[in-house]
Structures are given as structure tokens and as C-alpha cells.
Amino acid sequence: MMKNGGLNFGKFSCLMLLISGMTLFGSCQDLEQAKEIFLSLSDIENLPESDTFPLVGTRWRLLGFGEEGSERIRIAEPSETDSQLWLEFFEDGTIEGRSSNNLLSGKFHNFSNNQFELLEFYVLSYALESGDGFYMTSSLKNADMGKVESKGLKIFYSENDRRHYMLFRHRHRR
Incomplete structure (x- = not known):
């Protein structure tokens, strides 16, 4: 039981880390595009x-x-x-x-x-x-x-x- 709980927590942590990284990457791209001046x-x-x-x-x-x-x-x-x-x-x-x-x-x-x-x-x-x-x-x-x-x-x-x-x-x- 403990093993499954630990495994689920690990998967959840990895998923959250991945989502956070994607959000940060997307934000950086938005900032880069926002710097363009026309x-x-x-x-x-x-x-x-x-x-x-x-x-x-x-x-x-x-x-x-x-x-x-x-x-x-x-x-x-x-x-x-x-x-x-x-x-x-x-x-x-x-x-x-x-x-x-x-x-x-x-x-x-x-x-x-x-x-x-x-x-x-x-x-x-x-x-x-x-x-x-x-x-x-x-x-x-x-x-x-x-x-x-x-x-x-x-x-x-x-x-x-x-x-x-x-x-x-x-x-x-x-």
C-alpha cells in the first residue's frame, strides 16, 4: 500500500514538474515575442x-x-x-x-x-x-x-x- 502511494506521489510530482516547466518555457517565449517592437x-x-x-x-x-x-x-x-x-x-x-x-x-x-x-x-x-x-x-x-x-x-x-x-x-x- 505504501509502495503504491509513494509511486503515485512520484508520478504526480513528475507531472507537476513537467507542467511547471512547460508553463515557464511558454512564458519565456511570450516574453521574447512581447519584446518585438513594430x-x-x-x-x-x-x-x-x-x-x-x-x-x-x-x-x-x-x-x-x-x-x-x-x-x-x-x-x-x-x-x-x-x-x-x-x-x-x-x-x-x-x-x-x-x-x-x-x-x-x-x-x-x-x-x-x-x-x-x-x-x-x-x-x-x-x-x-x-x-x-x-x-x-x-x-x-x-x-x-x-x-x-x-x-x-x-x-x-x-x-x-x-x-x-x-x-x-x-x-x-x-
């Missing part, structure tokens, strides 16, 4: 002289990720630092940049009107990414084109048969 494109200030704002010679910092046709973006993390998540385009057709923890490089072909085709993209170092660093690098690997628009630099890529973009804002010009 911003309407109408709340983003237009670039000064957006029709003539240069692609080349400007350091572009990643502001967020959007889906083509949507009027909002998800703000990229980390959002509080200028030393991460940036790209810079040069006259010779090369790109330099930084994700959260890695150096980036690439090549592009510049068309008129600040539009370009992304020809190649490389991650030059292999440190563990944080925030949206991994999402930025994987999106750039799937990117094919970009252009400077009134809200900033948009780099377009495909994911799950949908067109998405990364929106970059200028940080400084050389």
Missing part, C-alpha cells in the same frame, strides 16, 4: 533630399525588417548601438559591414537612381551572433537588389516565397 512606416521621417541621397559613401544602419506591401517594420535588435548592424557601399563596387558580432563584405553593381544589384555577400568572421545579427546575415545571403527610397535604403530578399526587405537609415556620410 513601427509604422508613416512614423519614420523621410530622408533629406531622398531623391538624391547617395548610396555610396554613406554608412547605413539597419533599422528593421518588413514585408513588401506592409506598412510597418519590426525594429532590429540591438537598436541602441551604432557600432553594429551596418553596411557601407564604396565606389569600386564593394560593400563592408558589421552584423552583431561579425565582419561582412560583398560586391554590388550600382545602377542609376541609387538602385543596385547585390552580386556577392560574405561573412568574414564566425562569431556567435546576437540580437538580429544572424537574421541580418541570412537575409543578406538571400538578397538580390536594393534601392534608396524616401524612408531609407531598402535591401530586398525572398523568404518562404515572399518578398521582404531590410530598411537601413543613414548614420553618416563621408
